[in-house]
Amino acid sequence: MATPHIACEPGDIAPLVLMPGDPKRAERIARTRMEGARLVSDVRGIGAWTGTIDGVPMTAMASGMGVPSLSIYATELFTQFGVERICRVGTCGGISRKVAVKDVVVASAAHTNSSVATIDVPGVSLSLTASFDMLRGAVDAARASGKRVHVGPVYTSDLFYSSRMDIVPALDKLGTLGVEMEAAGLFACALAAGKEAAAVLTVSDHLFDGSGDLTSEERESLFQDSLEAAIGALKA
Numbered sequence: 001m002a003t004p005h006i007a008c009e010p011g012d013i014a015p016l017v018l019m020p021g022d023p024k025r026a027e028r029i030a031r032t033r034m035e036g037a038r039l040v041s042d043v044r045g046i047g048a049w050t051g052t053i054d055g056v057p058m059t060a061m062a063s064g065m066g067v068p069s070l071s072i073y074a075t076e077l078f079t080q081f082g083v084e085r086i087c088r089v090g091t092c093g094g095i096s097r098k099v100a101v102k103d104v105v106v107a108s109a110a111h112t113n114s115s116v117a118t119i120d121v122p123g124v125s126l127s128l129t130a131s132f133d134m135l136r137g138a139v140d141a142a143r144a145s146g147k148r149v150h151v152g153p154v155y156t157s158d159l160f161y162s163s164r165m166d167i168v169p170a171l172d173k174l175g176t177l178g179v180e181m182e183a184a185g186l187f188a189c190a191l192a193a194g195k196e197a198a199a200v201l202t203v204s205d206h207l208f209d210g211s212g213d214l215t216s217e218e219r220e221s222l223f224q225d226s227l228e229a230a231i232g233a234l235k236a
């Protein structure tokens, strides 16, 4: 049965989902890393591609940008399409000076200014964390490839263009690796549905040094290391 935002039958979506923010990245994952990929839904230009990766059925489908957009797709996938695990394959801006552009960041948790952390249980700010098994799978896969990988908390911001850049040094001091816009929402949707999620991010720019920032074309295409770690997370 189709939902308002996904026009296919539950059997058209695999239990394991790779979820970039960018629909073009989802299509690129399908065309370059999937076997037998077929487009099963394309509502609002958010293509859902289902095929196999290393013999395992998987779907690649974008979240769009921000927690509100991601939460629509993640909730429908978890609650209506039998999805068990979603791994975000995203980009982030570096906050910690330990991370460099093109490095892989595996989010163990996500701090956020989004209401997803506080809306469900009044008076409580929820801990929004990755699934332990998926986290371990992502880190093992990333380390096996010999690439630079960092594991730790990220900051999920509701705003890309924020007037509060003054908070970044405090986040840095608390060990926050980078900033992006969806991980906390994904972890919250998984919690609510009793399912699992993780987030693997390519560092696309650095808040304290913009000299090596990726171009929009590179943001779309330079995600190979993150993708392999995300596949490791889904298969763990």
Ligand SMILES: O=P(O)(O)O[C@H]1O[C@H](CO)[C@@H](O)[C@H]1O
Pocket (backbone or CB within 6 Å): 020, 021, 022, 064, 065, 066, 089, 090, 091, 092, 160, 180, 181, 182, 219
């Ligand atoms: O590259 P994606 O996965 O979209 O992730 C990051 O890029 C977008 C902002 O440019 C936001 O969605 C942010 O989270």
Ligand SMILES: O=c1cc[nH]c(=O)[nH]1
Pocket (backbone or CB within 6 Å): 091, 092, 093, 094, 160, 179, 180, 181, 204, 205
């Ligand atoms: O949200 C994001 C994503 C990538 N880079 C940033 O600086 N912010």
